[in-house]
Amino acid sequence: MLCRALIQEDPFNVQVETQRIRDVSNKMGGIVTFLGVVRDFNEREDVQSLYLEHYPGMTESQIENIAYAAGKRWNVLGITVIHRIGLLSPSDEIVFVGVGSKHRGDAFLACEYVIDYLKTEAAFWKKEGTINGGRWLSTRETDFEAANRWKQD
């Protein structure tokens, strides 16, 4: 399995990244991608910006560990995870997860597994900017529930 884990300020190109996964192997039968986008709303007020920080070194390793765990659990050929950091605006693309496999079932499951664990385990922190100032976000209970589902199987 080929794993690419990138953390960057710059935007990414979904088409280019999907093609990169296709190019991993001629045995590729399907690619499932998840694209996370910055919302312009949250529980309270209109969101004007989103600032993201990470723990350089540790976050990259955590993402690779999550991807390799998915690779052990399902039959996948390539996994790409790209997560943006820095100052983003509503409608900006924030995270890309692409999983290629021989058959679609493995790719669907592995893609969901990777984004679920990324949300609860990888060291990223988000701060929303609103007209009333900034606010660090807290982890949603539904994100923990999503990640915990994978432990029960």
Place this chain on the structure above:
Amino acid sequence: MIRVLLFSSLREELNSSSVEVPALGISRISCLVEKLERLYGKSWGRVLKGENTLVAVNQTVVHDNHHIGDGDEVAFFPPVTGG
């Protein structure tokens, strides 16, 4: 020396992103927090001992009062919110 890193809301609350502390007499995370409290004030103890505060030693999250020593990197941060 022990390198201490602070991220996200903890960094803002304590107005510091990293400090270095002599390792002498520090064998566990709890000793490090006591030392930081003595050096920089009670707010450090309150924030670093906070219920939701997570700790990583040498870039691996630990869930106990882990052993630490000279040359280690200890990071404190709130629960993660990526994705």
